[in-house]
Amino acid sequence: MFPLQNVIPASVIVVLLAGVFSNNVIVAPATSHASPCAPIDSSGTVLHAPALEMWRMPKNDLGVNELILSAHRDGKRFCYNYQSGGVTHHQTPDIHVRPGEAFAIRLVNDIPSQAKGEYVNASSLPACMPMPVHEGPVKHYAGYLNHIVTERPFEMKPVDTNLHLHGYEGPESEDNVFLSTLSTPMHACEYVYNLPLTQPSGTYFYHPHPHGASADEVGGGLSGVWIVDPPKSQLPTDDDHVLFLSYAIPFKADEKPLHAKALALGAAAYNATHGAGGHVAYDPFDPPDWTFDLPVRANGVSYWSGRCDGTRTDVRITVNGSATPARLEVSAGNTQLLRIVSGLGDGSKQISLRDEAGRIVPMRIVETGGIPVGGDSTHPLARYISTSAYELPPASRISLLLNVPAGQELILHTDKHCEGYEGARQLSYDLVHIYGVAGRQEPKEIVRSLAMTPAPDQTPAQRLLAYARAHPSLIHRRALTYTQYIFSAHKRGDVNFAFFITDTTNANFIEHSYDPHYAAGGTYPTNPDIVVKQGTVEEWYLINTTPDRHSFHIHQMSYVLEHGPAGFPVSLDVTDVPSGTILPIRGSADHIRVHPTITKVLLDFRNVPKGTFLYHCHMLFHEDHGMMGIIRVE
Numbered sequence: 001m002f003p004l005q006n007v008i009p010a011s012v013i014v015v016l017l018a019g020v021f022s023n024n025v026i027v028a029p030a031t032s033h034a035s036p037c038a039p040i041d042s043s044g045t046v047l048h049a050p051a052l053e054m055w056r057m058p059k060n061d062l063g064v065n066e067l068i069l070s071a072h073r074d075g076k077r078f079c080y081n082y083q084s085g086g087v088t089h090h091q092t093p094d095i096h097v098r099p100g101e102a103f104a105i106r107l108v109n110d111i112p113s114q115a116k117g118e119y120v121n122a123s124s125l126p127a128c129m130p131m132p133v134h135e136g137p138v139k140h141y142a143g144y145l146n147h148i149v150t151e152r153p154f155e156m157k158p159v160d161t162n163l164h165l166h167g168y169e170g171p172e173s174e175d176n177v178f179l180s181t182l183s184t185p186m187h188a189c190e191y192v193y194n195l196p197l198t199q200p201s202g203t204y205f206y207h208p209h210p211h212g213a214s215a216d217e218v219g220g221g222l223s224g225v226w227i228v229d230p231p232k233s234q235l236p237t238d239d240d241h242v243l244f245l246s247y248a249i250p251f252k253a254d255e256k257p258l259h260a261k262a263l264a265l266g267a268a269a270y271n272a273t274h275g276a277g278g279h280v281a282y283d284p285f286d287p288p289d290w291t292f293d294l295p296v297r298a299n300g301v302s303y304w305s306g307r308c309d310g311t312r313t314d315v316r317i318t319v320n321g322s323a324t325p326a327r328l329e330v331s332a333g334n335t336q337l338l339r340i341v342s343g344l345g346d347g348s349k350q351i352s353l354r355d356e357a358g359r360i361v362p363m364r365i366v367e368t369g370g371i372p373v374g375g376d377s378t379h380p381l382a383r384y385i386s387t388s389a390y391e392l393p394p395a396s397r398i399s400l401l402l403n404v405p406a407g408q409e410l411i412l413h414t415d416k417h418c419e420g421y422e423g424a425r426q427l428s429y430d431l432v433h434i435y436g437v438a439g440r441q442e443p444k445e446i447v448r449s450l451a452m453t454p455a456p457d458q459t460p461a462q463r464l465l466a467y468a469r470a471h472p473s474l475i476h477r478r479a480l481t482y483t484q485y486i487f488s489a490h491k492r493g494d495v496n497f498a499f500f501i502t503d504t505t506n507a508n509f510i511e512h513s514y515d516p517h518y519a520a521g522g523t524y525p526t527n528p529d530i531v532v533k534q535g536t537v538e539e540w541y542l543i544n545t546t547p548d549r550h551s552f553h554i555h556q557m558s559y560v561l562e563h564g565p566a567g568f569p570v571s572l573d574v575t576d577v578p579s580g581t582i583l584p585i586r587g588s589a590d591h592i593r594v595h596p597t598i599t600k601v602l603l604d605f606r607n608v609p610k611g612t613f614l615y616h617c618h619m620l621f622h623e624d625h626g627m628m629g630i631i632r633v634e
């Protein structure tokens, strides 16, 4: 964390008229800024966001330390501002919290217009209310292996918003994303959190979760970082860096429009209109290849290159709001911690470290998704996993340790790679040049961190995997299958993308998109897709039958990825679900099949609070178009 005055560049500080306090009611500032969102910094330097320690924030009139965040829109861009001492700041803060402490974040929705919610006492704010759901007419088709699939078009303009503390392990009532701000009288909600004592020390993410509008809002820049500090930091704050990856907004010319050929291919591959002749029986844990009925080459036109060339390149990204590559100077001799956070709504990045000659330098990963790889929240840097590259899905975080000798540099690089056969093509470029500078500080003791070993019981993740292997009869297995379609046009020129995540363990499954139903006055859906018993452990097979890359995230809890970096099991809350493998069909040049990939995770429901929450793909375009389900722990 960094003192505020040292980290906000003067060029982007815009101090509005200080609010006037009167009977504890803050009067709205009288002037406005040209844009509520800070511009992309082109200085070539990595800037650091303001660090706010929640326990130092002013208390609201209910006695809880409070941060007031307001959500704004400027064209395609979205951003958070925050209020402090009557002043509006145009940066998204890094929020520091400590286990066992209570804090409040008030979210004010200034997207459609300035709301009143900034300027009243917390006790005067009515509670958050259920988010309205806008559904189109439902049609039925035959989908994966001839099971029923429902088409339920869902459109929402990005005007409603809410707050999700991604990675938060407290009760459902404190992180209820079924609620939102727009339908409340002051377009604002106060979220009050009591951070569990068991919340791991590490790096987390906050962002809006309005179903149907998440991709626009998060991709447009509406997200930030929250950090759970250990009881005693293992590093000086100057050696602790957040590197927040987000799209360069407004979108640059490197974003090519989706190619018509790609649409034709998608339609050919997934048009789910073939007749329902009774579903195919199969082993849900060993699913068959999915054959495309319609040709991928026809009439002399090839809709399928068979290569990993994507249909368009992904958007250039920024680091902490600075154009890339950006320079970060660090103290030579001191161990540095890089907290790398993907704020990309849809893109999955493969990142690596390089030396000046371009050679791969092993990354020492001490944290995945907020959780120390060694499982020790008191000493979160105590263990590391060494790996040459890491696939960073949206909303995921890893932290690295590194040392840079004086006068040398290490380069954080995003690699060219395949985001699935249909997904965006990821370009290769440098993100951050990390220079070692001598004499900035007295060299400190190098942080002691030990490499992980394959011992089966070194970490909580290893112990859970060993337990599951030793007691297979106690572990409930579940298959979650990812499918996607383009349905027939509703009107001329219109295509309806639809994405599904379905519990296919039950042989009579029906593919349907996210579909919450509420009882009158209720604040949680009453129709969970998955019900689990508190106290159990489950193993989920994440099965990707599509040629697109997906990811897996669940709220309120982390889980164990069995085969993580360098083969180690790790705890995290978002993982990559690699695309299915494209295979030819013998005797047919025009048809292909997709061999599903299987990613295995262990979910330990023994310490998860009872409640109703969500699991979904964190490619937000996919989530917005249905790839999300409701789980109830009871």
Ligand SMILES: [Cu+2]
Pocket (backbone or CB within 6 Å): 499, 549, 550, 551, 617, 618, 619, 622, 623, 627
């Ligand atoms: Cu997805």
